[in-house]
Amino acid sequence: DVKVTQSSRYLVKRTGEKVFLECVQDMDHENMFWYRQDPGLGLRLIYFSYDVKMKEKGDIPEGYSVSREKKERFSLILESASTNQTSMYLCASSLSGTPNQPQHFGDGTRLSIL
Amino acid sequence: AQSVTQLDSQVPVFEEAPVELRCNYSSSVSVYLFWYVQYPNQGLQLLLKYLSGSTLVESINGFEAEFNKSQTSFHLRKPSVHISDTAEYFCAVSERSGYSTLTFGKGTMLLVSP
Numbered sequence: 001d002v003k004v005t006q007s008s009r010y011l012v013k014r015t016g017e018k019v020f021l022e023c024v025q026d027m028d029h030e031n032m033f034w035y036r037q038d039p040g041l042g043l044r045l046i047y048f049s050y051d052v053k054m055k056e057k058g059d060i061p062e063g064y065s066v067s068r069e070k071k072e073r074f075s076l077i078l079e080s081a082s083t084n085q086t087s088m089y090l091c092a093s094s095l096s097g098t099p100n101q102p103q104h105f106g107d108g109t110r111l112s113i114l
Numbered sequence: 115a116q117s118v119t120q121l122d123s124q125v126p127v128f129e130e131a132p133v134e135l136r137c138n139y140s141s142s143v144s145v146y147l148f149w150y151v152q153y154p155n156q157g158l159q160l161l162l163k164y165l166s167g168s169t170l171v172e173s174i175n176g177f178e179a180e181f182n183k184s185q186t187s188f189h190l191r192k193p194s195v196h197i198s199d200t201a202e203y204f205c206a207v208s209e210r211s212g213y214s215t216l217t218f219g220k221g222t223m224l225l226v227s228p
Contacts, residue, residue, distance in 0.1 A: 004157070031214050040123065042204060042220035043158075050213065058215070090157055094214050100146045100165045101214055105157030 003027070004106040006091050012112045019078040021109050023091030030096035032074035033103060034058075034066060037088040049074055050096060081113045116141035116207050120219035127226055129197055135190040135222045137205030145207040147188040148216065149179055152202045161203070164188060175199075200226045 007022035025032065031050050035043040035058075045058030047066040055066050063085060067075045074093075078085055088110050092103040121136045139145065146165055150158040162173040169181040179190045188205060202223050206216040 033215070040220060042120075043216075043218040045215060048213070048215060056213070092158075096214065098210075098214075100163070100208070100210075102148065102160040102163060103158075103214075103216060105150075105159070107155070107157045 004091055004093055004104050006089075006106040006109050008109050009107065010110050010112075012114060013078075013081050014114055015081060015083060017078075017081050019081050019111070019113075021076040021078075021089055021091075021111070023074045023076070023106060024072050025074075025093040025104070026072065027093065027104070028071065029093035029104075030071070031094045031101075031103075032068065033092040033094075034064075034074065034076045035090045035092065036060070037090055037108070043090065046076065083113050085111065086113045087111060116143075116145060116209065116217050118205050118207055118217055118219035120205055120222050122222050123220065124223045124225065127195055127224070129226055129228050130194050132193050133191065133195050133199075133224065135203050135205075135224065137188045137190065137219060139186050139188065139205070139207045141186075141207060141209065144210045146210060147179075147181060148206040148208070149173075149177070149188070149190050150204045150206060150218075152204065152221075154201070158204060161190075195224070195226050197226050197228065199224060 033048040034046045049068045065077045091106045094103045095101040149161040164181045172178045205219040
């Protein structure tokens with residue numbers, strides 16, 4: 001079974017801090033994704049990566065960056081956290097090849113910015 | 115670009131009653147269709163998917179969805195729900211020729227009461 005692990009379930013940070021959210025998958029998937037989930041808005045794609053050191057902007061990349069130095073790890077970085085980045089963050093991974101591959105999700109990190 | 119509309123944000127239903135969760139999509143190209151489920155405090159899990167072939171697809175826990183190309187719909191149904199089906203359900207699409215990114219609807223919360 002695919003396992004996607006997010007390093008923290010709950011995180012509280014202060015405005016202006018640099019915040020790192022970590023995600024690791026154990027199934028050698030090429031694709032990895034970061035979403036944020038807000039009530040009434042569903043999931044919105046922040047960034048994705050289809051290979052090591054490759055990244056693509058999603059629908060809402062502003063205020064975020066990502067890093068993928070190893071195939072199994074995909075990090076989301078909030079350069080200077082702001083209160084409007086308080087949200088649930090979900091990481092996912094999938095096999096490459098065709099877009100019919102399902103995405104496998106971690107349990108999420110609930111981030112609060114004070 | 116594609117979009118997904120889930121017409122109901124919340125669907126309350128009694129145990130053992132039938133339920134239908136509606137999903138309509140818009141896309142200028144052919145798509146794959148997915149339903150994901152999110153139980154409380156968990157990430158998303160794939161429930162079922164339509165890739166090609168028979169327009170009726172089924173999950174292992176009694177849900178089914180029918181792809182209707184003319185109405186651009188992919189409604190999810192279950193003839194008899196259980197308390198344990200209480201969760202949020204997300205409809206999603208991906209382009210057949212693009213990256214493996216998903217566009218999600220805003221979700222429908224299914225509330226099953228005794």
